[in-house]
Structure formats: structure tokens, C-alpha cells
Amino acid sequence: MGPQDANLTGSVHGGVVMKLCDEAASLAAIRHARERVVTAACDRMTFLVPVFIGELVTLSARVNAVWHSSMEVGVRVEAENPLTGERRHTNTAYLTIVAVDEHGRPIAVPPLVIGDEEGSRREREAQIRRSNRLAERERIKSEQDAVQSPLDTQPAKD
Numbered sequence: 001m002g003p004q005d006a007n008l009t010g011s012v013h014g015g016v017v018m019k020l021c022d023e024a025a026s027l028a029a030i031r032h033a034r035e036r037v038v039t040a041a042c043d044r045m046t047f048l049v050p051v052f053i054g055e056l057v058t059l060s061a062r063v064n065a066v067w068h069s070s071m072e073v074g075v076r077v078e079a080e081n082p083l084t085g086e087r088r089h090t091n092t093a094y095l096t097i098v099a100v101d102e103h104g105r106p107i108a109v110p111p112l113v114i115g116d117e118e119g120s121r122r123e124r125e126a127q128i129r130r131s132n133r134l135a136e137r138e139r140i141k142s143e144q145d146a147v148q149s150p151l152d153t154q155p156a157k158d
């Protein structure tokens with residue numbers, strides 16, 4: 001990470017790390033689907049400890065779960081001080097990436113082949129995050145439907 005990535009205190013901007021996570025997640029999704037992809041959502045982005053100027057940042061991205069056209073990709077970010085070799089886990093991100101055709105329309109992606117307990121655990125946790133996200137969306141929608149706008153109660157004017 002260079003000075004252009006950081007603020008005046010020498011910490012790398014969160015947005016810079018988010019962009020790297022987006023790129024890593026998209027590449028992992030492309031390698032799984034072998035299709036073009038778009039980012040639908042950044043479901044979670046955790047900043048555990050800062051990344052500093054001069055550190056080497058490594059991102060590991062993995063497809064955790066696949067639905068129809070969407071995939072959850074988890075990204076782990078580590079920063080290493082190249083002088084000392086000290087390495088820290090700095091960020092975790094979960095993004096929803098959707099495979100699309102040349103017109104930007106969602107298309108089906110191949111199922112995920114999971115071969116170990118670690119993979120099964122990641123998929124279960126991704127299902128929980130998706131269920132929570134969909135439940136939250138439904139709950140907010142019904143709250144919004146329940147609150148009738150004052151404009152809706154006015155009689156129509158010619």
C-alpha cells in the first residue's frame with residue numbers, strides 16, 4: 001500500500017480495501033462461473049485493525065455458496081509488514097456476485113462442489129446470511145406498506 005491509498009495518519013482508506021475486496025470477489029466468482037459477473041451487494045465488510053502504508057496486502061477470496069445466478073463470495077484480507085514478516089488478519093468481507101449474460105441479464109451458474117466439512121460450514125453460514133437478508137427486506141417492506149403516506153389519504157384533485 002502506498003501513500004496514495006492512505007489518510008494523513010498513514011492508515012489505508014477503507015474504500016481502498018473495499019475496492020480490492022470487490023475485485024478479488026469478482027475474480028473468484030468469474031473463475032467459478034466462467035461468465036461475466038456484477039456485484040449485487042456488499043453484505044458485510046469488517047475492519048478489524050488498520051492497514052498501514054508500506055504493508056503488503058493479500059486477499060483470499062472463495063465462493064461460499066451458489067444459488068441460481070448469485071453467489072456469496074467471502075474475502076479474507078491480511079496485511080504483512082515486509083520488514084518484520086508480522087502478518088495480521090485485517091478485514092473480512094462477504095459479497096453477493098451475480099453472473100450475467102452479454103446484456104447484463106442474470107444467468108444460471110454451475111453448482112458448487114463441496115468436498116470437506118470446512119466448505120459445508122461456509123455454505124451453511126452463507127445460507128444464514130442470505131436468509132437474514134431476505135427476512136430483513138421483507139420486514140422493512142411490510143413496515144413501509146403499513147405506514148401509509150399522508151399524501152395517499154388526500155382525496156384526488158382534478
Ligand SMILES: CC(C)(COP(=O)(O)OP(=O)(O)OC[C@H]1O[C@@H](n2cnc3c(N)ncnc32)[C@H](O)[C@@H]1OP(=O)(O)O)[C@@H](O)C(=O)NCCC(=O)NCCS
Binds near residue numbers: 037038069096098
Ligand atoms: C444484480 C442485477 C444483475 C440483478 O438483476 P435483477 O434484474 O434484479 O435480477 P433478479 O431479481 O432476477 O435477481 C438475480 C439474482 O440476483 C440476486 N440479487 C438481486 N439483487 C440483489 C441484492 N441487492 N442483494 C443480493 N442479491 C441480489 C437475486 O437474489 C437473484 O439471485 P438468484 O438468481 O441466485 O436467486 C442488477 O440489479 C444489476 O445489474 N445491478 C447493478 C450491478 C452493478 O452495477 N454492480 C456494480 C458494478 S459490477
